[in-house]
Amino acid sequence: MSGVLVVGGGIAGTAAALAAARAGARVTLLDGGTGATTLSTGALDDVPWAQTAQTPALPRPPPATATRAVLEALDAYAVPDAGAGIATTAGVLRPARGHDLALLDLRPFASGRLGVVRCDRPDWDAAALARAWGAGFTPLEATVLRHVDERLLPAADFAARHDDEARLGWLAERLRAALSRARARFDALLLPPSLGVERERARALSARVGLPCGEAAGLPGGPSGLRFERARDRALAAAQVEHLRGRATAVEREGSPWRVALAEGTALEATAVVLAAGGLVGGGLAYTPGDAAEASVLPPGSREPFHLALRAPGVRLGAHGRPLELPGSLFGIPPESLAWPFTADALMDRVGALVDDDGRAAPGLYLAGEMVADAHRTWLRALESGLRAGSSAARDALSATAERSPSAFAAPSSRP
Amino acid sequence: MQVADGPASSDADVYDVAIIGGGVNGTGVARDLALRGLKVVLFERNDLAFGASGNSSGMIHGGVRYLSSAPHVTEQSCRDSGYIQHIAPHLLFRMPFLMPVKSSRQARVMFELIDAYFRAYDDYQPLKHGQPHCRLDPGELSRLEPGLRGSIVGGISFDEWGIDGARLCVLNALDAILHGGRVHVHTTVERVARTPGEDESGGARYLVEARDRTTQERIRACARVVVNATGAWTTITAALGGLPQERVRVRPGKGIHVFIDRRVTNYGIVSETIDGRQIFLYPWQNMSVIGTTDDDYYGDLDDVHATSEEVRYLVQGVARVFPSVRAARAIGTWAGVRPTLYAYGPNEDALSREHEVVDHAGDGAPGVYSMVGGKLASYRIFAQELSDLVARREFESAVPCSTHIRPLPGGESVPDALGMAERYAMTPVAVRRVVYRHGAIASRILERTARRPAEREVICPCEPVMEAEVRHVVREELACTVDDVARRTRLGLGACGGMRCAARCGQIVAEERGLSPSQGLVMAREFLVRQARTRVVAMGPEQARQEALALAHTRASLGET
Numbered sequence: 001m002s003g004v005l006v007v008g009g010g011i012a013g014t015a016a017a018l019a020a021a022r023a024g025a026r027v028t029l030l031d032g033g034t035g036a037t038t039l040s041t042g043a044l045d046d047v048p049w050a051q052t053a054q055t056p057a058l059p060r061p062p063p064a065t066a067t068r069a070v071l072e073a074l075d076a077y078a079v080p081d082a083g084a085g086i087a088t089t090a091g092v093l094r095p096a097r098g099h100d101l102a103l104l105d106l107r108p109f110a111s112g113r114l115g116v117v118r119c120d121r122p123d124w125d126a127a128a129l130a131r132a133w134g135a136g137f138t139p140l141e142a143t144v145l146r147h148v149d150e151r152l153l154p155a156a157d158f159a160a161r162h163d164d165e166a167r168l169g170w171l172a173e174r175l176r177a178a179l180s181r182a183r184a185r186f187d188a189l190l191l192p193p194s195l196g197v198e199r200e201r202a203r204a205l206s207a208r209v210g211l212p213c214g215e216a217a218g219l220p221g222g223p224s225g226l227r228f229e230r231a232r233d234r235a236l237a238a239a240q241v242e243h244l245r246g247r248a249t250a251v252e253r254e255g256s257p258w259r260v261a262l263a264e265g266t267a268l269e270a271t272a273v274v275l276a277a278g279g280l281v282g283g284g285l286a287y288t289p290g291d292a293a294e295a296s297v298l299p300p301g302s303r304e305p306f307h308l309a310l311r312a313p314g315v316r317l318g319a320h321g322r323p324l325e326l327p328g329s330l331f332g333i334p335p336e337s338l339a340w341p342f343t344a345d346a347l348m349d350r351v352g353a354l355v356d357d358d359g360r361a362a363p364g365l366y367l368a369g370e371m372v373a374d375a376h377r378t379w380l381r382a383l384e385s386g387l388r389a390g391s392s393a394a395r396d397a398l399s400a401t402a403e404r405s406p407s408a409f410a411a412p413s414s415r416p
Numbered sequence: 417m418q419v420a421d422g423p424a425s426s427d428a429d430v431y432d433v434a435i436i437g438g439g440v441n442g443t444g445v446a447r448d449l450a451l452r453g454l455k456v457v458l459f460e461r462n463d464l465a466f467g468a469s470g471n472s473s474g475m476i477h478g479g480v481r482y483l484s485s486a487p488h489v490t491e492q493s494c495r496d497s498g499y500i501q502h503i504a505p506h507l508l509f510r511m512p513f514l515m516p517v518k519s520s521r522q523a524r525v526m527f528e529l530i531d532a533y534f535r536a537y538d539d540y541q542p543l544k545h546g547q548p549h550c551r552l553d554p555g556e557l558s559r560l561e562p563g564l565r566g567s568i569v570g571g572i573s574f575d576e577w578g579i580d581g582a583r584l585c586v587l588n589a590l591d592a593i594l595h596g597g598r599v600h601v602h603t604t605v606e607r608v609a610r611t612p613g614e615d616e617s618g619g620a621r622y623l624v625e626a627r628d629r630t631t632q633e634r635i636r637a638c639a640r641v642v643v644n645a646t647g648a649w650t651t652i653t654a655a656l657g658g659l660p661q662e663r664v665r666v667r668p669g670k671g672i673h674v675f676i677d678r679r680v681t682n683y684g685i686v687s688e689t690i691d692g693r694q695i696f697l698y699p700w701q702n703m704s705v706i707g708t709t710d711d712d713y714y715g716d717l718d719d720v721h722a723t724s725e726e727v728r729y730l731v732q733g734v735a736r737v738f739p740s741v742r743a744a745r746a747i748g749t750w751a752g753v754r755p756t757l758y759a760y761g762p763n764e765d766a767l768s769r770e771h772e773v774v775d776h777a778g779d780g781a782p783g784v785y786s787m788v789g790g791k792l793a794s795y796r797i798f799a800q801e802l803s804d805l806v807a808r809r810e811f812e813s814a815v816p817c818s819t820h821i822r823p824l825p826g827g828e829s830v831p832d833a834l835g836m837a838e839r840y841a842m843t844p845v846a847v848r849r850v851v852y853r854h855g856a857i858a859s860r861i862l863e864r865t866a867r868r869p870a871e872r873e874v875i876c877p878c879e880p881v882m883e884a885e886v887r888h889v890v891r892e893e894l895a896c897t898v899d900d901v902a903r904r905t906r907l908g909l910g911a912c913g914g915m916r917c918a919a920r921c922g923q924i925v926a927e928e929r930g931l932s933p934s935q936g937l938v939m940a941r942e943f944l945v946r947q948a949r950t951r952v953v954a955m956g957p958e959q960a961r962q963e964a965l966a967l968a969h970t971r972a973s974l975g976e977t
Contacts, residue, residue: 038964041972051977089566090940091933091975125873132923219916220969282966287960318625337725339952339960341945348964353710369561374803377968 003397004269005260006390007248007310008284010037010371011379013276014232015070015386015392020274021239023071023394028268028308029236030260032247035282036370038378041217042100042193043086044077045378052083060097066357066387067380073239075201076101076231078394079380083107085397087190087216089123091132094217097380100224102200104190104214113147115140117175119149121158123218126191140189142178144171160197168201172208179211181281186211193218197226244268250311251365252277254401256334271400272364272393276386277310279352279370279377284318287348289332305332308371315361318373319350321332350374359389366393428636430585430600431457432811434624435643436605436653438462439469440581441738441787442645443588444799444819450595452575452807452815457624457637458597461604462718463900464510464589465582467647470903471720472792473673473707474579474700476500476508477823479793480537489770490540496797497544497577499820503828504579506585506855511578511698512547513684516557516564516737523569534572544574563740573683578700581792582903584855585865586861586893594825601894602629608657608784610640614618621783630896641810643802644786648717649754653918656785659779664786665758665794672711672751674730674954676704677911689733696735699740701852702879702910705740713753720780722749724953747911748947757789773805783810796820826855836862837875846964848882853885861888875924876917878910886921890928890943898922898943908943913951915969918943941974 004020009031017029033085079098084273085106118126195201201213248262257269277284336342345349359366366389369382438460455605481491517658534549548572594923646653686696769790807813837847851858864884871884889895889904910915917942926936
């Protein structure tokens with residue numbers, strides 16, 4: 001039996017597990033596979049970036065110590081105090097609170113000359129992107145593809161090729177050759193999402209080229225999500241968190257410990273549980289419209305269209321601070337209130353479990369990340385909610401251990 | 417009718433005929449009159465095929481439903497379908513349909529009646545190069561379409577032709593331009609007035625004042641004849657010219673279609689809704705379509721969209737014979753408003769879709785005509801009727817109509833797509849689609865890529881659409897926004913909903929039009945929002961996840977709306 005069981009391996013679950021382990025609890029993390037975090041493009045936000053772009057002058061508090069600790073444990077991200085500037089393959093320059101270390105932060109090169117490295121891949125038209133990003137960006141003629149098939153490889157598979165030391169050396173040589181051919185001087189080089197999967201290789205490449213090199217943020221589903229998974233696995237192992245693969249189907253409590261049933265029929269027990277299985281994208285929340293059941297003529301009637309994907313008695317869903325209500329129409333909730341783009345804060349974007357300030361939905365049961373109602377669906381907010389839920393759960397687990405056998409309390413605290 | 421103040425024609429271009437409305441009726445008339453040597457100008461408030469023409473079922477059908485009440489309409493429709501195949505051979509595709517007969521007390525009689533009805537229809541099939549109908553037993557039906565369910569006593573097959581309605585409008589407008597016409601898109605007519613000192617001997621009688629809705633530039637045109645071809649907007653347009661509205665009443669009938677991400681059947685399937693209306697599930701271009709509804713509509717004509725109730729009505733109707741359609745993934749809806757002839761009382765389906773030319777001479781406006789009603793399949797006949805009248809009466813022209821003989825741009829011949837794919841070393845699928853959309857002009861687009869290899873880039877992988885084609889439709893086909901490009905090329909209308917291509921397309925459009933890249937992104941975002949709006953009404957459990965992902969994606973790469 002664990003002290004704390006975390007369900008969900010995204011950034012919220014990872015932060016919860018690391019926080020609980022740091023507080024001294026025995027932690028197990030149950031990971032059901034790729035969710036919204038692994039769809040991250042590598043640009044990290046606290047509030048949606050369009051809001052930041054509208055008020056760039058507002059001061060931004062530095063990340064809390066606990067947040068810093070998680071970022072250090074992952075060793076794959078930077079959150080500069082001044083924020084970051086990221087170029088995206090959609091042709092936008094966007095502010096970000098932080099970034100995957102493989103991404104090039106443009107802030108230091110505000111008046112510099114940036115080379116957009118030519119690479120014949122579908123999402124990377126260097127000339128068009130340089131024009132879209134504006135003054136200061138110039139295409140740089142170079143060879144990045146080594147084999148014909150690389151033109152159409154998925155971005156993550158292409159990036160994995162640069163995990164190889166020799167291949168990275170080859171790329172560095174090509175870039176150095178391109179720089180010496182180019183008449184102009186460059187301050188930094190932008191590449192498509194391609195720099196490694198096992199670890200980011202931007203720092204290694206920069207050292208070899210002698211110039212800061214980094215990625216632009218691509219589409220969701222690129223290498224940044226895979227780099228997160230690798231960084232998470234390393235961080236969890238270092239913190240001695242037990243990492244299991246599997247999908248939870250129900251959370252129940254009979255007597256003292258929580259019992260989490262798994263899809264394959266087994267169950268896990270824990271004193272405290274953190275649910276961070278994601279929202280609609282991650283699969284922690286599900287949507288069923290009014291007439292999804294087989295109905296020959298009319299829909300069977302109204303019910304709440306949202307529910308948790310795993311059974312957790314006592315957890316109430318809501319949005320805008322209120323519990324969900326039955327829709328007033330046989331056809332369910334009208335799409336006008338449900339989904340983007342009808343309203344700026346569509347129900348689909350706000351719905352989740354109602355929790356208190358500690359992330360608690362019931363005694364010993366905590367929720368984090370996109371499963372929680374009304375949270376901004378951003379990477380750093382998910383991390384913070386994971387921290388909150390993880391440290392609260394650890395408190396519950398440790399006080400329970402202390403009550404049962406005071407001597408057991410010594411074991412976790414001997415960890416680094 | 418108002419009288420224009422001041423010397424009207426001083427800063428206005430002079431035309432023979434001004435046409436208001438860029439749907440299939442307006443562009444059809446523009447082409448017809450331009451081919452007769454008249455100088456025409458056309459104003460379209462939104463984009464070509466923005467209304468009913470671009471949101472129709474996409475069929476050039478033979479008017480089988482009129483067979484018992486008005487067989488001459490069926491004959492005329494079938495003959496014209498043959499003409500359209502002749503002038504735009506690249507744009508038509510065969511659409512075989514199956515009509516299953518569900519078992520009931522009168523099933524055997526129904527089956528015989530249907531069989532006899534289509535036997536009569538067979539007489540007209542040769543006019544449109546269609547196959548005669550077949551009588552099928554239940555075994556044959558389920559071999560042809562294994563997804564058919566329920567107790568079926570048999571069925572028949574019949575043959576129709578499909579078309580891309582938006583491209584049909586664009587080609588008509590392009591041909592009008594090729595023959596000296598002028599077409600203003602995104603330009604709304606604000607006033608039609610009599611010019612002072614009107615000239616009965618053949619000079620201009622009307623001043624049309626319009627405003628370009630993007631640049632706010634004012635455009636003035638003088639013309640002897642004004643044609644109101646604004647479909648569901650007809651009554652509004654008439655009011656601009658001070659004409660009595662009751663003369664051009666239309667009964668606006670909203671029709672929606674639901675689109676499924678792939679072709680889920682090989683044949684079109686006829687089914688019935690809960691209230692006994694006939695609806696269809698049919699493969700169309702790269703997807704399957706369910707249509708259509710018919711309801712009175714009195715909302716904003718510039719912003720028509722489907723509701724979730726309408727979507728469910730259609731899906732439930734088709735599911736009666738093809739239940740697996742419930743599990744299919746709907747990727748969007750189209751909504752348009754038909755300009756049905758006004759009639760009081762009968763339910764919407766019984767209203768005639770036939771058309772009528774209204775001459776406003778009796779309203780004190782000689783030389784002003786309204787086109788009321790009409791449908792995509794008979795657009796050419798309607799355009800010919802009006803053009804014959806206008807040419808004879810207003811211009812004493814004896815030049816006969818030639819729209820049924822002379823090919824539309826690109827319709828001269830259908831190039832060999834596979835051969836071209838080999839010659840230009842491109843994927844056959846992409847070339848096949850370019851040839852479908854552009855016919856003989858496809859070789860000009862591919863020629864561009866030979867000079868500029870970067871333009872071979874496939875921007876929209878779903879359809880697929882390559883960069884050269886996007887640039888072509890901006891330069892040559894009056895496309896001004898991402899939305900316009902999508903209407904002409906189907907870019908972003910496939911399974912991914914524009915997530916992968918809208919931003920890039922916006923950049924290209926902005927570049928071609930000399931706009932800033934950020935304006936291109938604004939266009940891309942507007943397009944994505946429009947597309948999302950057509951999707952969410954058809955949203956099921958899986959779609960909700962994808963919609964949430966689309967939101968996250970747009971937010972990540974383009975910022976929030």
